[in-house]
Amino acid sequence: MLPAGVGYTTLELKVSFLRPLIKNTGVVRCEGAVLSLGRRGATVEGRMLDDKGKLYAHATTTCLIRQPSAK
Numbered sequence: 499m500l501p502a503g504v505g506y507t508t509l510e511l512k513v514s515f516l517r518p519l520i521k522n523t524g525v526v527r528c529e530g531a532v533l534s535l536g537r538r539g540a541t542v543e544g545r546m547l548d549d550k551g552k553l554y555a556h557a558t559t560t561c562l563i564r565q566p567s568a569k
Contacts, residue, residue: 499532499540506540506561513557525549538563 546555
């Protein structure tokens with residue numbers, strides 16, 4: 499969602515592993531969503547679910563947005 503030339507770095511990251519992935523788990527999918535996007539910061543969440551919607555892990559992160567320096 500950031501324009502070309504704009505970077506970011508992680509300020510904070512929290513991951514919660516709720517259950518293990520085993521050989522019988524089957525297909526899992528990861529979903530991500532931007533919760534907040536401003537000029538200087540962003541908050542994002544992610545989730546890992548199986549094909550029945552059971553949650554295996556979730557995470558949130560806060561990122562510092564780095565604007566390119568003027569030359």
